[in-house]
Amino acid sequence: xxxxxxxxxxxxxxxxxxxxxxxxxxxxxxxxxxxxxxxxxxxxxxxxxxxxxxxxxxxxxxxxxxxxxxxxxxxxxxxxxxxxxxxxxxxxxxxxxxxxxxxxxxxxxxxxxxxxxxxxxxxxxxxxxxxxxxxxxxxxxxxxxxxxxxxxxxxxxxxxxxxxxxxxxxxxxxxxxxxxxxxxxxxxxxxxxxxxxxxxxxxxxxxxxxxxxxxxxxxxxxxxxxxxxxxxxxxxxxxxxxxxxxxxxxxxxxxxxxxxxxxxxxxxxxxxxxxxxxxxxxxxxxxxxxxxxxxxxxxxxxxxxxxxxxxxxxxxxxxxxxxxxxxxxxxxxxxxxxxxxxxxxxxxxxxxxxxxxxxxxxxxxxxxxxxxxx
RNA sequence: GGAUGGGUUCCCGAGUGGCUAAAGGGAGCAGACUGUAAAUCUGCCGUCGACGACUUCGGUGGUUCGAAUCCACCCCCAUCCA
Numbered sequence: 010x011x012x013x014x015x016x017x018x019x020x021x022x023x024x025x026x027x028x029x030x031x032x033x034x035x036x037x038x039x040x041x042x043x044x045x046x047x048x049x050x051x052x053x054x055x056x057x058x059x060x061x062x063x064x065x066x067x068x069x070x071x072x073x074x075x076x077x078x079x080x081x082x083x084x085x086x087x088x089x090x091x092x093x094x095x096x097x098x099x100x101x102x103x104x105x106x107x108x109x110x111x112x113x114x115x116x117x118x119x120x121x122x123x124x125x126x127x128x129x130x131x132x133x134x135x136x137x138x139x140x141x142x143x144x145x146x147x148x149x150x151x152x153x154x155x156x157x158x159x160x161x162x163x164x165x166x167x168x169x170x171x172x173x174x175x176x177x178x179x180x181x182x183x184x185x186x187x188x189x190x191x192x193x194x195x196x197x198x199x200x201x202x203x204x205x206x207x208x209x210x211x212x213x214x215x216x217x218x219x220x221x222x223x224x225x226x227x228x229x230x231x232x233x234x235x236x237x238x239x240x241x242x243x244x245x246x247x248x249x250x251x252x253x254x255x256x257x258x259x260x261x262x263x264x265x266x267x268x269x270x271x272x273x274x275x276x277x278x279x280x281x282x283x284x285x286x287x288x289x290x291x292x293x294x295x296x297x298x299x300x301x302x303x304x305x306x307x308x309x310x311x312x313x314x315x316x317x318x319x320x321x322x323x324x325x326x327x328x329x330x331x332x333x334x335x336x337x338x339x340x341x342x343x344x345x346x347x348x349x350x351x352x353x354x355x356x357x358x359x360x361x362x363x364x365x366x367x368x369x370x371x372x373x374x375x376x377x378x379x380x381x382x383x
Numbered sequence: 384g385g386a387u388g389g390g391u392u393c394c395c396g397a398g399u400g401g402c403u404a405a406a407g408g409g410a411g412c413a414g415a416c417u418g419u420a421a422a423u424c425u426g427c428c429g430u431c432g433a434c435g436a437c438u439u440c441g442g443u444g445g446u447u448c449g450a451a452u453c454c455a456c457c458c459c460c461a462u463c464c465a
Contacts, residue, residue, distance in 0.1 A: 049419050070418075108418045116420085129420040160418080198418090229417045257418035264417075280417045287416070287423065302412070332422095333411095340422050 014194040014221035016253050016274075022367040025270040029362040032222070032253050032274075034100040034152040035192050036092065039067045041253060042269045042358050044351040045102060045277040050075050051085070051095045054282050055337075055344045058097045064317065064345060065352040068099060068152075070277050073145050074106035074137060078128055082148035090150025102277070103151040105142045105184075107177075107198065107226065108258070111160035119159065121176065139183035147190050155224055155257075156184040158198040163231040170202035173227075174211050181215065196255060198224035203236050205243045212247035222253040225273070229259045238267050245272035261383040262291065262354055266371055269358055281351050285343035288332045291350040293374075295382035297325075299343065304329045317349035318342070 013033065020029040030041040046053045046061060049072040053061055061069065071091055076082060088094035091101050109126070110117060116127040123138025142157035157180050159173040177200045188195055197215045201207030215223065225244050228237045241256070248254055255275035256268050265276055281291065288300040292312040297304075299311070310320040311328065319328065319342035331339025361370035 045418095047419065054419080055422080072419080075419080102418095104418050109420095111418090113420075155418080158418095224418080226418065231417090255418090260417040276417095278417050279419045279421090283419065283421065283423085284416060286421075289416080298414085300413090335422075337422075 013192065016222065016251060018251060020363055022270075022362045023365040025367045025371075026272060027269045027358070027362045027367045028272060028274055029359055030253060030274055034068075034194070036098060036100045036152050037067075039100055039275075040359060041274040042265070042355055042362075043067055043275050044265065044355045045070055045275065046282065046348055047277055047279045048095070049279075050079070051091055053344075053348075055286065055341045056282070056348065058095065060318070060345060061097070061348070062099070064349040065356065066099070066348065067352075068102060069097060070102050070104060071095075071149065071151065072104050072106070072109075073142055073149065074109040074126070076103075076149060077106070077137070077141075077145045078130055078135065082145045086148040086150070090148075092150065100153065101151040102153040103146050103149050103155065104257075105146065105155040105157040105198075106137045107142075107155065107158035107160055109137075110158075111162060111227075111230070114162075121179075123157075139180045140187040143184050143187040143195075147188070147193065151193065153194045153196060153222070156181045156195060156197050158200060158224075158226055160227050160230070161200065161202045163203065165202040167202075167204055167207070170200075170204055170207055173202070174200045174207050178211065178214055185218075185220075194221040196220065196222045196224045198226040198257070199244050199248075200227045201240070201244075202227055203232055203240060205239065208240050208243040209247050212244045216248050220252070222255060222275075223248050224255045224257050226257045228256065229264065234264065234267070237264070238271065241268060241271040241273065248272075262351065262374070262378075263380065263383045265351070265354060266358070266374060269362075270367060270371070281347035282344050285347040286340040288339075288343065290343055291347050293377045295378040299325060299329050300332050301329075311346050312350070315346065315349065316353070317346045319346040 015033045017031040018028060019031060032039045032041060045068050046066050047070045051071050053069055076085060085091055085094050092098055110124050116129060118125045123136055126135040126137060128135050139157040146154040158177040161170055161173045177198060181197045184195060197220055199211045201211045228240060245254055253274040254272060256273040258278055259268060259276050260278045260280060288298060290297040290299055290311050304325045307325040309325060311325060312320055323342060328339055328342055361367045
């Protein structure tokens with residue numbers, strides 16, 4: 010019986026170093042590399058837990074800040090935690106609210122003690138700190154919880170980056186001190202913006218800690234992809250091999266591949282579901298904007314050979330019609346397809362790593378959808 | 384037959400002498416979206432050899448330096464009265 014949150018490194022691709030692993034949690038094991046759908050408000054938008062299960066999702070995210078505001082962690086706890094509340098019995102990861110420090114920039118004020126927010130719902134003043142975030146996350150009851158961090162923007166000057174990094178480090182100590190449950194895994198988050206020295210320094214500063222895994226934050230916030238990849242090359246080698254690495258907020262299929270070959274094990278991203286709701290579909294040949302007139306008479310599936318519910322049953326022409334007519338089924342089908350696309354991508358990546366064939370997988374990927382397509 | 388109100392760019396609908404190729408909305412077309420304030424947001428939307436030119440506001444003729452806007456006649460639509 011594996012110890013809680015044990016990470017088994019099952020295989021490393023001989024040519025790229027891509028990792029095939031298994032992370033144990035109280036709600037089951039997660040095969041890595043993994044893509045984790047995002048359900049900010051305890052719901053992956055437009056998709057039911059059964060559907061997530063059917064398309065192969067292993068773990069989903071929820072958000073501390075949003076659930077703290079509504080319905081409040083006390084209610085979720087009363088419902089039996091997130092698992093009981095949203096009827097998802099596989100692993101859940103909650104983000105700490107750190108990203109909202111970044112994305113709700115106009116509505117917050119950062120201090121050493123914590124961050125004062127003005128609620129986007131009713132304008133009321135709210136406060137989030139390492140202690141508050143951990144307290145909320147313990148009530149929400151996810152399997153993996155994240156430290157409260159300070160995420161910086163692109164571009165970012167070095168002084169700001171270092172201050173945010175140092176603060177994130179100090180906040181980590183407070184998060185670890187505030188933590189009381191031992192059935193939840195707390196991941197530190199590596200910051201450092203786009204400065205290689207800061208990135209590796211931060212990674213080294215947390216690498217020795219007795220924590221079950223690591224988040225890599227502050228990336229894919231607008232910087233060129235090559236910059237992000239360069240940062241991963243600083244961070245991953247500095248982290249212990251026997252712990253999972255979670256690249257937060259990424260992303261696109263090509264970023265997943267580039268992340269995996271640099272040693273990333275876990276990814277999450279709203280892109281697939283957001284873009285789906287806006288009518289963009291992922292295919293092996295790149296994005297398909299289904300609303301475009303050229304699909305009006307296209308009676309083939311979104312993607313030939315795709316095993317998702319949408320592709321098995323409906324045509325591009327029909328889904329385009331649903332979007333034009335603003336029928337809710339359209340965005341549901343698109344969401345199901347994109348989520349299946351990414352979960353299948355990870356299934357394929359895992360299989361490729363096991364056979365030391367990650368290079369072949371990558372070459373085939375870039376053959377059908379050239380760099381820049383995404 | 385009479386009265387009244389109307390006919391505006393694909394549709395609806397502002398505009399009543401120059402600042403009007405003509406508000407606004409819809410439709411249409413295209414783009415964006417990476418730890419979700421997002422079923423959202425942005426752009427285009429008369430034509431062209433396009434920082435300029437040309438053609439448009441039911442039709443014809445007229446007034447005027449200048450008209451979708453004023454005048455005359457005609458055509459059509461709606462409602463009401465006979």
